[in-house]
Amino acid sequence: MKRLIALAAALIPLAAAHAQTAHDASATSTAHVETIKTEEGGTAVVMKVRNARFVPYYIYAADNQYPARLVTIVTEVLTRSDREGADPSSTVSVTVDDLSGTETKRLAAFSDPGSEGEVIARRYFAATMPGCCDSPDIHRVRALETGRELFQSTGPGDFGSAAWAEVPNSRPGIVRWAAFDGEVDETQFKAGVLGTIAYGSDAGPVSRIRIATSVGEDEHNDLWEGLAHNATLRWIDPKHPAGDTGETAGDPESPTGLWSLEGVTDPKLIQGFELQVLVDGKAIATIPVVEDRLVVKGATLEKNFSLSAVQP
Numbered sequence: 001m002k003r004l005i006a007l008a009a010a011l012i013p014l015a016a017a018h019a020q021t022a023h024d025a026s027a028t029s030t031a032h033v034e035t036i037k038t039e040e041g042g043t044a045v046v047m048k049v050r051n052a053r054f055v056p057y058y059i060y061a062a063d064n065q066y067p068a069r070l071v072t073i074v075t076e077v078l079t080r081s082d083r084e085g086a087d088p089s090s091t092v093s094v095t096v097d098d099l100s101g102t103e104t105k106r107l108a109a110f111s112d113p114g115s116e117g118e119v120i121a122r123r124y125f126a127a128t129m130p131g132c133c134d135s136p137d138i139h140r141v142r143a144l145e146t147g148r149e150l151f152q153s154t155g156p157g158d159f160g161s162a163a164w165a166e167v168p169n170s171r172p173g174i175v176r177w178a179a180f181d182g183e184v185d186e187t188q189f190k191a192g193v194l195g196t197i198a199y200g201s202d203a204g205p206v207s208r209i210r211i212a213t214s215v216g217e218d219e220h221n222d223l224w225e226g227l228a229h230n231a232t233l234r235w236i237d238p239k240h241p242a243g244d245t246g247e248t249a250g251d252p253e254s255p256t257g258l259w260s261l262e263g264v265t266d267p268k269l270i271q272g273f274e275l276q277v278l279v280d281g282k283a284i285a286t287i288p289v290v291e292d293r294l295v296v297k298g299a300t301l302e303k304n305f306s307l308s309a310v311q312p
Contacts, residue, residue: 027074042082044080044082047079048077050077055071057069057122069097069145070097072095075117077090085132091114092112094125096144096147108147112142115129123252124141124159124252125142126139126158127140128158134225136155136229137156139158141159148204149204165250165255167258167270168263176270177199177200178233180233182224182228192215193211194212195211206312209308209309211277211306211307214305231279232277235248236274260273
């Protein structure tokens, strides 16, 4: 038995009354559902769903100008009733257009594995492939208006285990992120690897540190699951406002202020603070930032943990 369901989605015209410029957009969503026979002699329902949606936003420019942007998100997701989760072939495709002029200008276009995706803080885009069984959700995060790949992370929410920081009163603004990725292959796992911590900016990653353990297999597996599903990252800054502990994660909308670096504009001077990695509320690694990079030297580690630098 085969059934075909067609759905349509249209954007309300963007033009306002008396507008000098106007842009219109439309997109189509479709669903194909069929029942098939499996190799085992049973039946399974297969669903191929294409969903299209729009996310409009504005950015601030000089003289109270607010250039308009339009993000088009298309998810193409394959699922089967005899399998858990979305098929690995599922994708999230994105285009970003500038609508501030008389002609539409394409700013970015990209596609990543995933079954869902979100615009974050009008600055980033995260495509997420939900984990199957005991596997964690995997997020692939890009700079929204360039499409540049920034990091892959695991964990909860839209962007997983990640933290953001900024240099207060710097011109131009300086923002940094760090993210934990618990996706490891069998060879790495057997070698004790727990995951990788990346550090960088909107220009991309600049350093990566691999974290491993020498504990037994059972404890290793428990540690990996805790980190892959819910690692916590937080910044430790020696100078912070009164009443602030100086240990905060920050997020894309509100990065942690690195007050010890207030006004710094030279990336080579971004140092003197640390990134801490925690699992179940316990710190297992505290990694210093030197010349705008995570470094192994000087890191503080709990017993049976080790760090090594890898290529960004």
